[in-house]
Amino acid sequence: MNGYEVLAQALQSCADRVYAVPGFPVTELGSVTGAEPAAGEKVALEYALGDSLSGRRAAVIMKNAGLNTCADPLVQATSQGLIGGLVIIAGDDPAAEGSTTTQDSRYYGEIAQVPVLEPGPETCAESVEAAFSASEQFSRAALLRVTPELLFAPAEPKVVVRTPGSGMLAPANLTMKGRASRADSLFGEMFAWSRDHPLNRFSGGVAGIGAARGESAVVTVYPPPPQVGSFSEIREIGRPFVREHLHVHPARDIVQPETIAKRGYYRTFCRGCPFLPVFEILESRRMSVVADAGCSILTLNPPYLLGIATYGLGTAI
Structure with missing residues (x-):
């Protein structure tokens, strides 16, 4: 096959x-x-x-x-x-x-x-x-x-x-x-997922990325596993992506995600917004909204709490 x-x-x-x-x-x-x-x-x-x-x-x-x-x-x-x-x-x-x-x-x-x-x-x-x-x-x-x-x-x-x-x-x-x-x-x-992934095989020699042949094989290419940095030769098909990213590391400072309560306020629609009747109908029927980029994102906030997520501009969901 x-x-x-x-x-x-x-x-x-x-x-x-x-x-x-x-x-x-x-x-x-x-x-x-x-x-x-x-x-x-x-x-x-x-x-x-x-x-x-x-x-x-x-x-x-x-x-x-x-x-x-x-x-x-x-x-x-x-x-x-x-x-x-x-x-x-x-x-x-x-x-x-x-x-x-x-x-x-x-x-x-x-x-x-x-x-x-x-x-x-x-x-x-x-x-x-x-x-x-x-x-x-x-x-x-x-x-x-x-x-x-x-x-x-x-x-x-x-x-x-x-x-x-x-x-x-x-x-x-x-x-x-x-x-x-x-x-x-x-x-x-x-x-850590990349470092410990069982599909990667490290047995010395040349590191092969994807379909590129080598004694060792690397499948998780981003983020690349740290073990690949010890190889003298890394074979790739196309650009030297893995070689360029050998020194990518996780951020040291972990920032606690900001909540609406911690910020102390939430944003909502402007008074007189022409779309408000639409959102009020959706709210009355408790319908979920995948918000388009723009003001409809505010349906995620009180008092509506209708939005599930927003996946960009002009979404086809």
Whole structure:
């Protein structure tokens, strides 16, 4: 079996819903998985976030450039949290065989503070469940980076056991600043996750990242495990991402997330706001709101307390 076939089997076992936007090198992966097509990457990710809020696991398959399109909800989800695991399979094209750029998706791990995994042929099946588990553990999306070197080469099929888990939304009593602080704190815990992850194999020699061969194999590429810093040679496909991030460390100062009570006040809508009748109707029916960026975020605050989360501007949830 090729890598994309092994990944498709694992996705069918671990995910409740799969969405895809075709594009090299992940078109075949989306097709074999039977993924639901979406109009665009941002819409696909927002559909997946909607599934997550309902407690379902969801995956989104896209090529590297698609991450640029869905960057807003990707980053916002880190501070807002989620419930069901959410994994983005990002297809990179380091040789630009079917793309206009050689963009490396792993850098979004740093931007969005999300765990990034890059499996090899022996670990691509298990990495799917590992990515979902990481998403639920840290209450944010997880990135799974794949390249043609993995997708179109022989890979080892394995039976993947789905482990039940659940993420958490940011507590409703946190300010926006408090939500960001909470996200930073959880990011700090990702370093121990990477250091101790069983998919990494350290046995000396050359360290191979993803499909790059080496006596040792590294799957959790962001944050990278500290052990990889001891290797004299690190092989990667594409940019030297892991080599550039060997000295990334968790923040030393842990800031207690700010609550509305601690701040001493909450923000609400301006007097005479034309949208107030809409929110009053929603409140009377106790309907939940996934707030769009802007003033509707204030539905998270008293006296409404209707908002679940906000995942960016123009959300499709």
